Amino acid sequence: MSYTYREKAYKNQARLTSWVMDNYESIKFMVDSLTYRVRTTHHHFQMTSYGRTDSVNIEDGTCSCRWWQTMGIPCEHGVRVLGLANIDPITRISEYFTNDRCKAAYEPIWIPIRGIE
DSSP, X not given: OHHXXXXXXXXXXXXXXXXXXXXXXXXXXXXXXXXXXXXXXXXXXXXXXXXXXXXXXXXXXXXXXXXXHHHSSOOHHHHHHHHHTTOOGGGGSOXXXXXXXXXHHTOSOOOOOSSOO
């Protein structure tokens, strides 16, 4: 299993793993379909959409929906705010989703053996 993941990471020449890029593309699609009313003060943004207000801090990489802090990937609010601030959201994705980290995690080959030992 570790061999398969490591080979996938070596074949993929992108900076980020394919799972993160797929997730980011789906979030980006949602951002394009939502409308926001934005009030800003320096690096704090409040976004109201569909009756819910979320607070985003682009300096800390936090959002009140807690997706950004939990996953390490900007949520749709964060992607929208970073776009308004002319910052590439891909640069704010956690380093743990890079292909280099994936290669390092799966570098040792694990050989399963039978028995309790």
